[in-house]
Amino acid sequence: MVKARVIVMLKDGVLDPQGQATQKALHTLGYDEVAAVRVGKVIELNLDTEDREWASARLKEMCDKLLANPVIESYRIERVEG
Amino acid sequence: MVKARVIVMLKDGVLDPQGQATQKALHTLGYDEVAAVRVGKVIELNLDTEDREWASARLKEMCDKLLANPVIESYRIERVEG
Numbered sequence: 001m002v003k004a005r006v007i008v009m010l011k012d013g014v015l016d017p018q019g020q021a022t023q024k025a026l027h028t029l030g031y032d033e034v035a036a037v038r039v040g041k042v043i044e045l046n047l048d049t050e051d052r053e054w055a056s057a058r059l060k061e062m063c064d065k066l067l068a069n070p071v072i073e074s075y076r077i078e079r080v081e082g
Numbered sequence: 083m084v085k086a087r088v089i090v091m092l093k094d095g096v097l098d099p100q101g102q103a104t105q106k107a108l109h110t111l112g113y114d115e116v117a118a119v120r121v122g123k124v125i126e127l128n129l130d131t132e133d134r135e136w137a138s139a140r141l142k143e144m145c146d147k148l149l150a151n152p153v154i155e156s157y158r159i160e161r162v163e164g
Contacts, residue, residue, distance in 0.1 A: 001117065009124070009126070022125065022149070026148060029144075029147060029148060031140060031143075031144055033140065034127055034128070035083065035129065037125065037126070039125050040123070040126070041121060041122070041123065041124065042089055042122045042123065043104065043120070044119070044120045045118070045119050047115045048116075049115050055115075062113055066111060
């Protein structure tokens with residue numbers, strides 16, 4: 001079993017309303033040191049294979065086709081353990 | 083400036099409709115090797131301080147108060163760089 005993690009973030013320059021709302025809420029709670037907040041998705045997948053190289057290639061396809069919107073998002077495949 | 087990353091995931095046993103929907107969509111696209119998918123939030127914060135220890139304590143407070151719902155979510159503070 002290969003365990004993988006994909007981090008999907010909005011591209012720089014794309015408006016991040018969730019990040020802005022979170023920052024505002026933190027300031028309201030008194031955490032004024034918070035200078036910037038960005039919110040994204042973390043997707044953890046278990047793949048039924050032992051072939052890590054094949055898994056990495058397939059993961060890239062999954063990201064390009066479904067997991068990340070190429071217009072406004074970028075992704076990183078962070079960990080492929082098996 | 084301290085840069086931190088918080089990973090917020092649903093606790094084990096809590097229904098993850100987004101994860102299930104993603105898995106189903108991946109199967110539809112032919113990625114049958116996907117055995118399980120869990121989707122969570124990644125929150126990247128810039129904190130206007132150089133004191134990493136103080137930042138870590140404040141981050142824990144922010145998570146407990148706002149960033150994670152303690153009833154259904156667990157969080158990890160993964161990186162505090164400065």
